Amino acid sequence: MSRWIIDHLWLICAVPFTASLVILSLPNGRHKSAATLAVAGQIAALVMSFFAFLPTLQTPVFRAVQNFTWFTFGDNALRLGWLLDPLAAVMLMMITLVGLCIFVFSTGYMAGDKNFVRFFAYLSFFSGAMLGLVISNSLLLLFVCWELVGLASYLLIGFWIERPSAAAAAKKAFITTRIGDMGFFLGLLWLYGRSGTLLFYDSGNGCLESTGLAMLGASATFIALLIFCGAMGKSGQFPLHVWLPDAMEGPTPVSALIHAATMVAAGVFLVARVYPIFSLDAIEGVTSSLTVVVWIGVTTALMAAFIAMAQADIKRILAYSTVSQLGLMMVSLGVGGVAAGMMHLLAHGFFKALLFLGAGSVIHGCHGEQDIRKMGGLRGLMPITFSTYAIGMMALSGVPLFFSGGWTKEEILHVTAHWPASRLPYYFLLIGVVLTALYMTRQIIYVFFGDRHADSQHAHESPRVMTIPLIALAICAILFSVVLTPAWPWLHDYLTDESAHFEFARLIQPALFLSLALVSVGVALGIWMYRKAGAQNRQRPPDTDPLEFVQPQLFRFLESKMWIDELYARTVVAFSWMSARLSDWMDRNFWDRLVRGFGGIGQLFGIFTSDVDERCINAGVDETTIGTRGLGRLMSAAHSGQIQTYLGVIAIGVLALLLFYAWLA
């Protein structure tokens, strides 16, 4: 079976696509069949991914490549291909598993929505695209799926089209990612120009293989950076992260699936996939492109963490936490810990999806209320949501031992510490870890602890169809740590093609205690600051955040997302608006006048020719006609009708001819 799957790898992404097409064709009312179809598609994809995942376990360095020719132009052909290697296999498993949980969750969450069918069509369309992106062997095919994913995210963010904010958010998301994609596309073209092929692995002369890389030479860094632009756009890194928080306008399962687990991970996956280009002729693992990645990762992580501190909306906090975690992953990739980064990505995928779904069930429970300040004390009302949410929170903030997040974060810190270039990123990350723990505890206290807020009096637990995925994801978040512990670093070795062996001694590491300390500091600080957040209290006016009470300017600065949106509005948007006005003005005045000028010249010329025509030609023709008519009249006089005169003339003619000849001879 697995042999068959490797040959028909494309089926994994084809099934969800076909499912989405079929669902699209269903009439609007058919909720039941649409849901079953989507879930069935996802289950099939999961089964096939599992069977694809198995062979990668047996053979150590596993890479199955399947290339085909898309089309030929002239004598060279454009070839695409499907690739299966440990990286892809793991991603396949994560996407399908998480996707399945979210699909099941959203059948419950979206039950009331009238565009239920269209939602599921978009969801399966998205999962198909994501799967395609993961298993593609050609940068071009990856780029195609990348764009499809972008489209899916646009459709899903703006799913509630009647809400203007959703539409604006979708547009914003699409445009910012598009800017990133521009860089990605330029990098792609440059790569194709240099290496002549876009296939990653093509039995020897692929662009990621030695010969292809050799051809890149100096331009490798630039190509890497351009491709990184795409990653920045899609994964919401520093300059292009603005769209991710606004994307929370979409339904929560969408945020969970796309803006937590899969799509945003695509950027990191992309960097991991084309890592050889980044790390081409690195001096002990450090190249300029990687350093750039590191520093952008660091800035994103810190900035997002700080902003998350001051957010009121439950989903926005999680969005910024995702941004910061992605920054963390980028840093780990930058410092050379590809496996660490991927491990964190996978773990993050599970517990972030869990947190989002938890938030979703909370919102569902509070009938659409998203502001955490209007929630409180939901611990009692929604026990399952609370418990799973707590597990997610613990994993995210990196509590070691039982939670996957901790192990992966600790691994990243370990790798960053050994980064030869500089120690700064390591210290910044430590701060980041503390901040993460801090804002997560703030959120959990606001939502679940404290006394009940007026609005959330009658919150109720979500139905079973929503709680089961929560529980499943929680279990995954915990169990996943088994493969992550340094004692048996199976995933790490799997990813780095080494053989995993169990060694208990390595469990206890000095760094373990450092991270434990940091997390406990963060949590304690959070409890201390926000213990009475929920309750009314005299010194603080109602609904004000303790941080705001203490540091109003800082709080307002963070709350308004460091005014980056405004900055962009004033710079980029203003610039484009201004250039539009300029070109309009140019069109209206300069080009228009130029054309009219030529027109004038033409007219002038026309007038001139008409004069010439009038005076010379017409007059000339008239004259000749008059002349000929006069001549005609003259001649006709000669025609007297007398035959004899004619004969006479002939005789004269003969005579003249005769004389002429005689004279000639």
Added chain:
Amino acid sequence: MINDSIDGFLHRNVKFADQIFVNVKHWLLSWLTAAPGWVVQIASSLVNIFALLAVFLSLFALMSVLERKILGRIQNRYGPNRVGPFGLLQPVADGIKMLIKEDIVPARADKLVHFLAPILIAAAAILALGVIPYGRNMTPFTIDGGILFFFAVGSTTELAVFMAGWGSNNKFSMLGAMRAIAQMISYELPLIITVLPVVMVVGSLTPDRIVAAQTGYTFGLVPRWFVFTPWGATAFILFFVSGLVESNRTPFDVPEGESEIVAGHMTEYSGFKYATFYIWLRGTLPRTRIDQIMNFAWKFMLPMSFTCVIAAAVWHYAGRGLRGWLWSLFVIVVVYTILSMLLDTQRKFAPRVYRFAE
């Protein structure tokens, strides 16, 4: 073999006989040996002319008398018998009468034309005689296209006839002249075409050669004349009929038919055919209408003459022997029957439409 012996006998003693006139002529000319060349030439031609005139004029005169006598007998009355023995000198009397009688010239007639017409007709007739070979090397005027000359002169008579008609300047004679000319022209064609086979067979236009071609006898008895060949016979008949018409003899003498038109313009002596049974025809056959004559000419005579030409060709290419003879006879008979069927004479007569020249 037999032919040669007979030829030989005839040849020897005839040779002397037929050359008698030639010898006489040479004898006469010997008198003028002293004179220069062209004088001798003129003299010899004069002698010829004189001989011709004497023979034919007297012959014509005799013929007219004979004709009137025979006609008389046919019409049960005596012909002229007063002048000379049996009226033989009647023509002389007529001649004298003609001369001494007062020459009535119509009032506003065109004198010149009136005077010239009879002369021209007579001249044409005589000129035609000049070409006919009366005997071996006795043809007065030997030119290559003898036959052609004969007919060319013949055709000038039309003009002369017209001048006569025009000269007298009265309507009737004019009408008569017009009819005569129409008749003569339409019959001139068959006349010439019937001669064509003879010329084709002989291969030359000179009368001497034609006569020479008919020498010798087949089977010793029958002279090899063309008349005895089928096409020759038909050609002769056609030739004879058109000859009658040409010279306005009865039965085609409409132009100067006494009963119809008061003063015929034709004088008896101008006819240039002198076959004896002319008179028989004149006496017996009724006069035919002018349009019948024309019709007959164009629809019967012309096709028949063409068939003679074809028949002669067939006869020549079929070896001139008996087989040729039969074949050409067959051709002529076939055509004759077809033509007669076509010209069904029982056609009902449509009312006559008179067309006048405005």
Added chain:
Amino acid sequence: MSSVAFVLLAILTLAAALAAATLQKLMHATLSFAVTLVGVAALFFLLGAEFVGLVLVFVYIGAVAVLIVFTILLTRRDVGKDRGANWRGVLLAIAVFGGLTWAILKTRSVAIVVPDVRAIPVKRIGEALMTSYVWPLQCVGLLLTAALIGALVLVMEEKR
């Protein structure tokens, strides 16, 4: 070829030609025209082309003259006396004649004496006609039929 005969004939034809041109009465002019043609035929005889002379006589006098005469008969009503030859025509004719004779006398190469006269036998004319000139003969035949029909159509009275 006796020059005497030539001179006589030349004088005859020219006199008749002038008469044809100048005689007042139409009929006389036609007849003098006929006489000129006879003169020309005789000249042909002198030049040894007897056959052509005879054809000339045949065609012109036998047919054309008669045709002319008939036309004169058919168009007699116009009795108006023809007022004398207008002088322009005469002058022109004389000028042409002068020009021609001047041209003829000027060209030296033409004054050759007549070689011995031997009439061309009709046989040779026949052969020539039938061999190398067959095609023109057919054309002339066609032309004549066409002219015949044309003349007929022109003259025939439309059935009113």
Added chain:
Amino acid sequence: MTPTLQVFLIVSAALFSAGLLAALSRRHAIFILIGIEMMLAAANLNFIAFWRFSPQPPSPTGVMIAIFSIAIAAAEAAVGLALVIAVYRHYRTTNVDHLNQLKG
């Protein structure tokens, strides 16, 4: 003087100009035809004269042309006279001066 080619040419020229005279100076339509016939006859005379005086043995072309030209002249005369009759029948006159309907 035995007639040389020149003399013949002069005679034919005279005949030609006589024909021209007839054609030009007479008022009657038929005179024009007679004039033309005379001119043609003059031309034939020229042909035969040149044929006769051409170097021996004379090829029969001169005679041929003369024969054909006579035939054509006859055809032309026939049609010309037919035309005259038709014109007469229509205009009741053959006086050439009156027949100038084709005036320009």
